[in-house]
Amino acid sequence: MIKDNQQHFNRLHVLIDACVIAASYLLAWFIQFQILGNITGILFNQYMIVLIFVIPLYLLLYMAFSLYTTTSVRRKRVEIDKIVEANTIGLIVLLAALYLSRSVEDITDNYSRMMFFYFYVINISLEALVRNCIRLALQRLRRKGFNQKHMILVGYSRAAEEYIDRIKSYPEWGYELMGILDDNVEYGMRYRGVQVFGRTEELEELLGQTSPDEIAITLGLSEYSKLEHIVAVCEKSGVHTKFIPDYNKIIPTRPYTEDLMGLPVINIRHVPLTNTFNAVVKRVMDIAGALGAIVLFSPVMLATTIAVKATSPGPLIYAQERVGLHNKNFRMYKFRSMDVQSPKKEKGAWTVPDDPRVTSVGKVIRKMSIDELPQLFNVLKGDMSLVGPRPERPFFVEKFREEIPRYMIKHQVRPGMTGWAQINGYRGNTSIRKRIEYDLYYIENWTPGFDIKILILTIFKGFVNKNAY
Numbered sequence: 001m002i003k004d005n006q007q008h009f010n011r012l013h014v015l016i017d018a019c020v021i022a023a024s025y026l027l028a029w030f031i032q033f034q035i036l037g038n039i040t041g042i043l044f045n046q047y048m049i050v051l052i053f054v055i056p057l058y059l060l061l062y063m064a065f066s067l068y069t070t071t072s073v074r075r076k077r078v079e080i081d082k083i084v085e086a087n088t089i090g091l092i093v094l095l096a097a098l099y100l101s102r103s104v105e106d107i108t109d110n111y112s113r114m115m116f117f118y119f120y121v122i123n124i125s126l127e128a129l130v131r132n133c134i135r136l137a138l139q140r141l142r143r144k145g146f147n148q149k150h151m152i153l154v155g156y157s158r159a160a161e162e163y164i165d166r167i168k169s170y171p172e173w174g175y176e177l178m179g180i181l182d183d184n185v186e187y188g189m190r191y192r193g194v195q196v197f198g199r200t201e202e203l204e205e206l207l208g209q210t211s212p213d214e215i216a217i218t219l220g221l222s223e224y225s226k227l228e229h230i231v232a233v234c235e236k237s238g239v240h241t242k243f244i245p246d247y248n249k250i251i252p253t254r255p256y257t258e259d260l261m262g263l264p265v266i267n268i269r270h271v272p273l274t275n276t277f278n279a280v281v282k283r284v285m286d287i288a289g290a291l292g293a294i295v296l297f298s299p300v301m302l303a304t305t306i307a308v309k310a311t312s313p314g315p316l317i318y319a320q321e322r323v324g325l326h327n328k329n330f331r332m333y334k335f336r337s338m339d340v341q342s343p344k345k346e347k348g349a350w351t352v353p354d355d356p357r358v359t360s361v362g363k364v365i366r367k368m369s370i371d372e373l374p375q376l377f378n379v380l381k382g383d384m385s386l387v388g389p390r391p392e393r394p395f396f397v398e399k400f401r402e403e404i405p406r407y408m409i410k411h412q413v414r415p416g417m418t419g420w421a422q423i424n425g426y427r428g429n430t431s432i433r434k435r436i437e438y439d440l441y442y443i444e445n446w447t448p449g450f451d452i453k454i455l456i457l458t459i460f461k462g463f464v465n466k467n468a469y
Helices: 003-035 044-064 070-074 076-103 106-110 113-143 158-169 200-210 221-237 276-311 360-367 375-381 394-403 407-412 432-444 448-462
Strands: 149-154 175-181 194-198 214-217 240-243 256-260 263-267 317-323 329-335 385-387 416-418
Touching: 003 044, 003 113, 044 076, 044 448, 076 113, 076 448, 149 158, 149 200, 158 175, 175 200, 194 200, 200 221, 214 221, 221 240, 276 329, 276 360, 276 375, 276 385, 276 448, 317 394, 329 375, 375 416, 385 448, 394 407, 407 432, 416 448
Parallel strands: 149 175, 149 214, 175 194, 214 240, 385 416
Antiparallel strands: 256 263, 317 329
C-alpha cells in the first residue's frame, strides 16, 4: 500500500499477524502432541483458552517494537530482529505467567514448556516468511505501476532534495515524481533523475494539462512570499496539496502547535516531560523500577563489591560530577573501575583502548556496564532517570555546547542510565552529533511505552558495551 493508505494496511497486517500467531500455536500443539505423540493431562480446549491471551499479548508486543510502521515493512534485517525480540519477550512472559500461576491452579504444571518453545520458533519463522511475501507483493505492484500517485514538486530546496531522497529510497510508498517547478535553477537540471521542467507561475496551466494526484510545496525559505498564491492555485484546481517546510533543522519532526483564538502557534521544541502529569508518571516508574532493579541485581553488586575491594586499593564507589536536569551539577555514582588518580588528572580525558588506568576487574565491569549499577541510587535520589540522555562532565558540556547545535536541549529532562542513543549503538567513543540526534528524538517523542521499549531493548543491546575500554 502507498503511504497514505498505511493506516488501512496496518489494520489488515494486524489481522494477518493474529492469524499467523494462531496458526503457529496450533502447529506447535500438533507437533508436540500428534506428531511426537507426547502425552499430556491438558485437553486441547484448555490449550486453546491460553491462545485467547497469547494473540493480544503478541500483537501488543509487535506494536511496542514498531512492527506496524513503514520502516519495519522496508528493512528486512531490522524487521527480523524486531520479530525475534518481540517473540523472546512473549515467550518469557508466557513462561513466567505459567510459573507464577502454579500456586493458583495445579493444572498449569502440566502445560508443555516444549510446546511453547516450538511455538516460539515456528512463529518467528512464519512471521518472517509472511512479511517477506508482503514485501515482494508490494514491490511487484510498484513495478507494474499499480496504485501509483503522480506528484509535482513546487520549489527546489533542501526540503525538495530530502523529500526526493525518501521517495526514491522507499518506492513502496507508490509515488511517481513528475518533475519540479522552480524559478532559480535552469530548465533540465536533475536531482536523482527528477527534472526541473518549468517555473512556478506555470503551475496553474500545468495542473490543467498533466492532472497530477498531488502537489508537494518544497519552496526554499527565501521564497515563502509565493506560498499563499501557490496554495490558492492548488486549492482552486482541487488537487491534494502538502507542504514540506525548508526549516526542518529548526522545527522538530513533531512540532507542538497551539490554537490561540484561531491563530496557529508552533512551539520550537515540544518536551512532553514538561507536563506535570507526564513527569509524575515517569518519576513513579523510575522509583518502582530502581527499587526492583536493586533487589534483582543485589547479588551482582555484592560480587562486584568484593572483587573491586580485593583487587585494587581505594574507595569502592567513584562519584563523578555530571551535568543534569536544568544544567545543574550532581554527583553520579559508579563502581570504581580505575586506579585512584587526582581529580585534575582525570578531569578532561576520556578512556582510550588499553588505558593503563583501568583495573583488571574494571575492564570486565565496564564492558558489561556493571559499573553503572550504583546509578540506581541516583535514580532514587532524583538526580537521574532509568531512561534519558546520558549525562556528561561539565568540561565536555562547555565544549560541546559551542560545537554542536541544540546540544543543551538534552538538559531539559533528567539524564538516564540508558537511552535511545545507547541502544542504537551511540555510547562510549562514538559520534556525539549522532548521539544528540537520538537524544532529541527521545525528548520530543517521550511516552511511558517508549521508556518501556528502551528498557526492554537494553536487555538485548544495552548491557554489553563494545566501545568501553
